[in-house]
Amino acid sequence: MTIPQAAPPLRVARFRADIDRAIASVLGGDSYILGQAVAAFEAAFAAGAGLDHGVGVASGTDALALALRALGIGPGDEVIAPALTFAGTAQAILQSGAQARLVDVDPVTRCIDPARVAEAVGPRTAAILPVHLFGHPADMPALMDIAERHGLAVIEDCAQSHGAHLDGRPLGSFGQAAAYSFYPTKNLGCIGDGGAILTRDAALADRLRALRHYGFSGSERVSAGPGFNSRLDEIQAAILLALLPHLGAGNAERRAIAARYRECLSRTGLALPPDTPGSVYHQFAVTHPERDRLMRRLAEAGIGTAVHYTPGLHRHPAFREAAAFPLPVTDTLAATLLSLPIQPEVAAEAPMRVAEALRDFRP
Ligand SMILES: Cc1ncc(COP(=O)(O)O)c(C=O)c1O
Structure with a gap:
């Protein structure tokens, strides 16, 4: 028997009854965009990481790019990120208008090397973007120390680290924001594209909700600023809510x-x-x-x-x-x-x- 490297359809088969029920609940409901499933998943997923706010978006790349924008990072800024990661990490930095500064990783953890980050900090550095590669924690205490010394934002790329922790503390809870992907192969994956940002900062979560939805603020359909269409799909959110337990x-x-x-x-x-x-x-x-x-x-x-x-x-x-x-x-x-x-x-x-x-x- 051949063993595939990964096979998302086998996870779907394993939890098929839960997934069918989740999809049926959306089909029979009355809201297909930003409805109850998105809100319920955002709350449950944030609570699991010990954070207060979750904002569902269209992909992990968008989660990173919107988090950078919501933190005010853009043209003229530099963001330090590891060179060993999926391309989406650096594409998100380009999307925000900032310049990526790629540094080396630690040979043991394979995550961004804090010593290389410290060397790369310059006058235009605005943020550090560590990736918890392969589900393994980056050295967050050392990175947070550098960020605090230089007044930098930290956005954790948690696309590969759903549910991971470092000495008992959930990954995603160290920086200002954590970005997740729900690409089908991820530890928590949907049946298509999906992403989310988690944060403990209520004002940042509000800015992210506006950015993902045409710049609308609250229930008013008035664009208060720039915005995108980058919402987590209601059916994907229902599937994620069924798989989260x-x-x-x-x-x-x-x-x-x-x-x-x-x-x-x-x-x-x-x-x-x-x-x-x-x-x-x-x-x-x-x-x-x-x-x-x-x-x-x-x-x-x-x-x-x-x-x-x-x-x-x-x-x-x-x-x-x-x-x-x-x-x-x-x-x-x-x-x-x-x-x-x-x-x-x-x-x-x-x-x-x-x-x-x-x-x-x-x-
Ligand atoms: C480390 C990392 N960052 C970012 C992304 C981008 O996520 P997405 O494919 O959902 O845009 C991925 C995965 O695909 C990833 O593995």
Whole structure:
């Protein structure tokens, strides 16, 4: 049996009855745009992260871009972000009109390196945008310390870290705003596109609600300022509300599969991700100097893998202006990382199967 790297339809199949009920409730309701499901999901999702306000938007990229705008960040400003992340992180910065400044990541956490952030702060720096890559926490205490010293905003990219924490504190609760994606493969994913911003700042949440909805403020259909059409869809919100109660158990299953990988792969020569209790393992990404050979071997054994992310964003034509330093850690990781199956619906047997496939695989 082939093990896919990820298969969102298998999660849908697992929770199909809940999802069918959620969709039916919207079909039979009286509001298809910004209705009860969006409001209920925003409240429940914010409460789960210990935050007061949730604003549903059309995607994770929009969540980041609108959060930057709502914090007053735009043309003339610089935003420091890691070079090892999905392109949407840096596209959101471009969308806001600010300039991205891409810095290197830490070789162990694979998240933005606070020492590199401290070096990159300059007179135009307005914000730091850490990404909790693969569900693993970035070093938020160190980053918040830099932000406080320089008066910078912090927007956490939580697209891969739904439900994760750092020493018991939910990720997303450190900065001024946290941006989430509900792309179908995410730990909490819908059946299409979706995103949200969480914050404890009521005024920021109000500005975000206006920005996602033509600049309208309150119930009046008058544009108080610039605005977009970037709303979380009512059907997607109902699906997310149905899946949210299963997020904690899904994350626990991911942690259990990660623990099995650690047992099974200890003698394979693969470098494993850090063993941090608060991680939610959006990916279980190993590194190997001959990544392509490893990938081929696993494919022959019927095990799907994926590369996240190559090349580093500093090598994308759109962001070439954005990297001011050599980024050796990002370049090395971009050439060696390989994501193994970790989605609970596909990966229960994966640790044993990967270990078997690599029994005579020599570095
Ligand atoms: C780290 C990260 N940031 C941003 C995004 C963008 O989210 P979306 O695809 O919902 O726009 C994603 C995922 O797709 C992501 O993984």
